[in-house]
Amino acid sequence: MGKYTFFITISFIFFAQNAIAHTGHAKEPTSIVVADKQSSIDSMYAAPEEKSDPLGSSDLFSPKDIFMEGEIVSNEPNTKTDMKMEGSHNEHDDSNMPKVVSAKHKTVETSAKGYGVAAGITLFAGLIFVGLTFIRPGER
């Protein structure tokens, strides 16, 4: 008896919940959604189309931002071939090879932005070191 009562109760709750969820009306016909045809090379990480990108029109992400000035560069590294390469064992291979100059250490110019402040910070660090060396707080 108890088993049947339990089954009926559960059934009632299930149907009642279904009816309340659909506000007691008959179910509306399900709309058919046709998925956009995807390219086989599309990645799940591919950027959405421009029209759906809320930031698409902002300068921050557009090719006109400060880091994209001039040419638009591709995802791949630069493949320009109209320059000559220097300092390589491949130098003799092809006169049309691109030019690549190895980056070197450079002396900082005093005209660099904030050079005076940087010198001040360095001087301050020096003063701290000299002060600790002479006073030696806590070392003795």
Next chain:
Amino acid sequence: MANGLTKILEDRLGIHLLEYDIPEHSNSIKYSLGGMTLSSFGVLIISGIILAQFFIPDPERANRSLHYLVDQVYLGWYLRGIHFWAGEVLTVTMTLHAIRVFFTASYKNPREINWLIGIGIMVFMVTLLFTGTVLKWDQEAYEALAHFLWVAEKMGPFGLPLTEAFAQGVPLLNRIYMAHISLLPIIVILMIGLHLFYIKYHKLSQLADATNPAKNIPFTQHMAYLRRAGSGILLLICLLALTIAPPLGEEPVLGLEVTKPPWQFVWIYALENLWVPSLIVAPPIIIGFLLAIPIVDQNKERYWKRRPLAMTVLAGFILIFVALIIWGSVTTMTHSM
């Protein structure tokens, strides 16, 4: 009143727990190289957090964002210089620290585990150095990454997580950036914590040639010494950043191999010139050798004059590395992958 406040703070913060005894010789440069390395690491973290505000980890913009930082942002060149030179100073002090530990045989019983942790920290620091080199995304960075990917490819399924094929569509530079600013620093910080814990647990090693027990000082005195040493390291980093700008090239050209790696990696460039697969076999052999030291060397002797074999190995190791670095710096590339 000031003394009363100090006492209250000491009580509440438990500072008196730092008053434990350590050997007096710890207040010397050679026994403070680890602390100096930690100072450089602190500078790297702080400068790195600020640098991250200006860096765009995207292959199209990474290099330009750095040029913008250096040329246009107020003190940007100084900030990048501090980060770069902190890494250079860290490399030097960390290497000297490892040499000192080997020289004084501080890796021996009961400190074997701490040696292994130290080697682990060293490996992750080198990885941080490598990922930092790649992030600037110039020709040097591109070639470094190309070599790394070649090795990862040769490692088959073990190398797959390190390649672009693992997460298609996500630029590898993004993943390297994530590793550089979060994963690797977190691992290193945890390992440093463990390293410090075992230094405290096993205590700083006594001098190997001491006939009498060493005089002790409270650890707080050593902290004061480390504070001075750390300020000296900061001054050195600031001076270098003020005078010498780190290299930064233009965007890379695909398929070329024309640059040399930073001096910390030049030795492997030289080895690669001799035999290309060195790229794959040399790092694990060296790491394996370093890890095996406390296991193989069971001799209880710690004084360097009575350890001729160990000193010969150390001298040979240093000589080979210095020779490879010099040779790699002057030689031109003769190989291709």
